[in-house]
Amino acid sequence: MSDYSQTPPQIIAIANQKGGVGKTTTSINLAAALAEMGLRVLVVDLDPQGNASTGLGIDADAREATTYDLLVGELPLDRVIQDTAHDGLCIVPATVDLSSADIDLISNERRIFLLHDALRQPDMSAFGFDYILIDCPPSLNLLTVNAMVAAHSVLVPLQSEFFALEGLSQLMLSVREVRQSANPGLRIEGIVLTMFDRRNNLSRQVEEDARDNLGDLVFQTLIPRNVRVSEAPSYAMPVLNYDSNSQGAEAYRALAQEITSKHRLMAA
Ligand SMILES: Nc1ncnc2c1ncn2[C@@H]1O[C@H](COP(=O)(O)OP(=O)(O)OP(=O)(O)O)[C@@H](O)[C@H]1O
Numbered sequence: 001m002s003d004y005s006q007t008p009p010q011i012i013a014i015a016n017q018k019g020g021v022g023k024t025t026t027s028i029n030l031a032a033a034l035a036e037m038g039l040r041v042l043v044v045d046l047d048p049q050g051n052a053s054t055g056l057g058i059d060a061d062a063r064e065a066t067t068y069d070l071l072v073g074e075l076p077l078d079r080v081i082q083d084t085a086h087d088g089l090c091i092v093p094a095t096v097d098l099s100s101a102d103i104d105l106i107s108n109e110r111r112i113f114l115l116h117d118a119l120r121q122p123d124m125s126a127f128g129f130d131y132i133l134i135d136c137p138p139s140l141n142l143l144t145v146n147a148m149v150a151a152h153s154v155l156v157p158l159q160s161e162f163f164a165l166e167g168l169s170q171l172m173l174s175v176r177e178v179r180q181s182a183n184p185g186l187r188i189e190g191i192v193l194t195m196f197d198r199r200n201n202l203s204r205q206v207e208e209d210a211r212d213n214l215g216d217l218v219f220q221t222l223i224p225r226n227v228r229v230s231e232a233p234s235y236a237m238p239v240l241n242y243d244s245n246s247q248g249a250e251a252y253r254a255l256a257q258e259i260t261s262k263h264r265l266m267a268a
């Protein structure tokens with residue numbers, strides 16, 4: 001049993017409207033790293049691409065009940081949670097069905113609260129999760145808004161490349177809007193630099209700019225560009241299982257440590 005088991009889970013939305021910055025990679029591997037620490041983790045795949053589901057080994061034909069059924073069909077949470085092959089790690093998988101959620105929910109007055117209602121239910125601690133990580137699509141659409149309304153915090157992966165900081169202000173604006181309306185407690189969990197290459201001046205410049213502009217919001221942990229990280233999904237495994245000693249695996253373990261130490265301090 002973990003320290004947190006009697007309290008409701010910490011819900012973290014992993015979001016950036018920019019595509020291909022490492023949202024799904026971070027969702028999968030941070031989840032695996034937290035689970036490796038003995039915590040119980042649920043990944044909610046909120047992207048119609050379903051990459052987090054694939055990366056955690058849930059084949060398309062094994063996705064019987066999905067995030068779409070949770071949001072649009074209003075199936076109860078316990079009907080859509082599936083085990084993965086990894087101890088302590090569960091998932092609500094997604095399929096391409098989810099791409100019509102915006103339209104299907106247009107006349108639903110609670111449409112921005114649907115994920116909130118599912119994940120912040122009063123008896124949530126009975127599920128025994130310590131963390132819920134929501135893998136958002138590359139857009140600031142209704143799905144991402146649902147994630148921000150449901151979450152305690154937003155974790156932003158930022159790719160270490162030119163233009164990385166562009167678009168961040170738009171994301172921050174969305175966070176502010178959600179805070180002013182539906183979810184006043186929403187925090188920024190932090191910004192994590194992904195695909196970082198120490199030998200590359202540009203990577204180091206992006207880090208410097210990010211730390212100058214965003215200060216403590218930027219995690220100390222840098223996620224290196226590491227080929228083992230990019231290979232792991234084709235084996236339907238987190239890099240922590242695919243190559244446990246790789247730099248990518250170690251980096252995600254360090255990120256999990258950084259996040260849990262912060263949460264322990266906040267809870268104290
Ligand atoms: N640290 C890393 N080292 C090497 N490759 C990486 C790393 N992180 C991510 N990648 C690769 O970069 C690509 C994009 O990553 P990922 O799918 O996690 O981004 P995303 O933000 O979820 O994308 P989308 O916006 O399409 O959902 C993938 O091919 C992934 O394997």
Ligand SMILES: [Mg+2]
Nearest residue numbers: 023024047051
């Ligand atoms: Mg993704």
